[in-house]
Amino acid sequence: MVQALILTGFGINCEEEFAAAYRLAGAEPTIVHLNQVLHGEVSIHDFDILNFPGGFSFGDDLGSGVVLANKLRYRKNAEGRTLLDDIRQFIAEGKFVLGICNGFQVLVKLGLLPDLAGNVTPEVTLTHNASGRYEDRWVRLKVNPAANTPFLKGMDTLEVPVRHGEGRLIISDEATREHIVQRGLNVLTYCDASGCEVSAYPHNPNGADLNCAGLTDTTGQVFGLMPHPEAYLSLYNHPEWTRRKRQDPTLSEEGDGLRIFRNIVEHVQQHATQLHVEAASAS
Numbered sequence: 001m002v003q004a005l006i007l008t009g010f011g012i013n014c015e016e017e018f019a020a021a022y023r024l025a026g027a028e029p030t031i032v033h034l035n036q037v038l039h040g041e042v043s044i045h046d047f048d049i050l051n052f053p054g055g056f057s058f059g060d061d062l063g064s065g066v067v068l069a070n071k072l073r074y075r076k077n078a079e080g081r082t083l084l085d086d087i088r089q090f091i092a093e094g095k096f097v098l099g100i101c102n103g104f105q106v107l108v109k110l111g112l113l114p115d116l117a118g119n120v121t122p123e124v125t126l127t128h129n130a131s132g133r134y135e136d137r138w139v140r141l142k143v144n145p146a147a148n149t150p151f152l153k154g155m156d157t158l159e160v161p162v163r164h165g166e167g168r169l170i171i172s173d174e175a176t177r178e179h180i181v182q183r184g185l186n187v188l189t190y191c192d193a194s195g196c197e198v199s200a201y202p203h204n205p206n207g208a209d210l211n212c213a214g215l216t217d218t219t220g221q222v223f224g225l226m227p228h229p230e231a232y233l234s235l236y237n238h239p240e241w242t243r244r245k246r247q248d249p250t251l252s253e254e255g256d257g258l259r260i261f262r263n264i265v266e267h268v269q270q271h272a273t274q275l276h277v278e279a280a281s282a283s
């Protein structure tokens with residue numbers, strides 16, 4: 001069974017929704033306090049997908065995700081390794097990392113997204129919404145057709161809620177912006193009800209550069225986004241479900257967000273089967 005490690009602690013608060021998403025997608029979720037990983041009681045290497053849920057880690061002090069990212073970058077275990085060292089090895093082994101909202105902020109502040117140069121130096125940042133306030137509502141996203149990540153395979157648009165105060169992506173360097181666009185790493189943009197990209201408020205809730213709601217790294221194995229797909233697992237999570245179901249009784253009872261979790265779980269399953277077949281034919 002595909003194993004998903006879900007980190008919690010220090011003010012992270014979406015771990016149960018993450019676990020529900022992976023359970024519905026056919027994986028086995030394990031929720032673990034970050035300290036258990038930092039103290040060597042749990043190894044990320046026993047898992048296939050490493051997950052950073054949303055929340056208010058360290059009360060958003062110094063900027064959302066900053067303290068948690070620094071803990072991963074600088075705190076050394078008994079062998080003198082940081083968790084960032086382990087995460088880099090995890091990615092090099094072909095495994096997957098997902099960060100949502102505060103989790104996305106951690107991956108960006110850590111330099112794992114977009115990580116164009118491969119040296120985990122932060123290249124972009126996420127800061128306070130241009131509206132100057134916390135945005136808590138539903139948005140629609142368009143998947144970049146150039147996206148090359150199993151998380152978004154076969155997807156075109158999706159509706160999901162946002163709830164954040166610091167979701168504004170800033171790309172201050174022109175060369176970085178060009179690289180991101182050329183490689184299709186800006187995998188999600190805000191759009192209107194008809195699926196047309198719209199960068200104006202309120203469609204784009206935070207004023208993000210490139211109208212960007214989510215990024216991947218160059219391998220497509222690391223994926224982060226501001227909106228919350230784990231909060232739309234069932235049609236009944238949506239405020240308009242009664243109206244929609246009345247209009248179309250055949251409407252699927254699955255929420256749009258579940259697709260992302262199904263995608264990555266299926267990808268890991270297929271890859272495991274492929275390795276199994278290769279090992280069997282080699283022996």
Ligand SMILES: NC(=O)CC[C@H](N)C(=O)O
Binds near residue numbers: 164167
């Ligand atoms: N829902 C969240 O993860 C919020 C992230 C962060 N605390 C912010 O407000 O931007």
